Amino acid sequence: MSDAAVPNAIGQAGDPSRRTWIAITCGAGVLGGVAVAVPFVSTLEPSERARAAGAPVQVDISGIKAGEKLTVEWRGKPVWIMRRTPEQVAALPKLDAELADPKSERHPDEFTPPYARNEGRSIKPEFLVVVGICTHLGCSPSDRFAPGAQPSLPDDWQGGFLCPCHGSTFDLAGRVYKNKPAPDNLPVPPHMYLSDTTLLIGEDKKA
Template sequence: MKTVEWRGKPVWILRRTPDMLASLKKTDAQVADAKSERNPAEFTPEYCMNEYRSIKPEYLVAIGICTHLGCSPSTKFAPGPQSSLPDDWQGGFLCPCHGSTFDLAGRVFKNKPAPDNLPVPRHMYMGEGKLVIGKDEKGEA
């Protein structure tokens, strides 16, 4: 995972493996907003309103700030039982401050303090290997 800064916020760029992508189907029923339909103008551009929350399934681009109180979640990519996580953990992110958990698409699990998924900033690809954050076909964010 790579972290860059945009408007003073950490933006995570995660290249997901085929196993990571497959895990998203297993968490669909456990997350609060599987299709990113809540607050789309604020949290998810229309072109990322899909199970992967991305333009290209293998890449997650998300703002690394918990939607509860603005803490920065930790990466917990390894699946399986771990401290503060369920035994059937598929991998994702854990906000250590209040226990909110997010899957590998940044979707918040049900019944957690965080009310929404991790935000996905407007972005676009400008050729192979070049990602522009804060701008898309509609213009600047």
């Protein structure tokens, strides 16, 4: 499935410079993102410059349908907001035995804030919020939401994300599967809900 058609989404029509980082795929992904962000930041309005420099990003999540994902930019990184279906949420605990760190116990302060240290790695069960950058070498994994056999994935695939460069796979909570190059789950950024339909990325109640 593709990103939901919601304002603020990366990949929507508009200034192509906003989408520069989309072209970054693998290898030096994170460093490349920083490098290309510099020239375009200088062309932004003051509020946009603040956001690019790291200010929290407010996102309207009301348009994300179940099973869809929205991508927004925070600190030059892609942040995924996925609305999981009830079936996808219910399937998460069944995958634990196949995952490298199902309870997000590795480097929790770096990758999983306290309010996301649960099976879905989320505040609300239906909404996954993660930085879409692989913890191996910084590629941006691809959506592989459909369950079942398909190229580069096991026959019993339950839906998740595939990092194309070295084959790391992640479930729909951003948890990495065992025996993959990625050493950690996808990072959960600081975030909080301002209302049922508004998410703030980059700040939480603790901040």
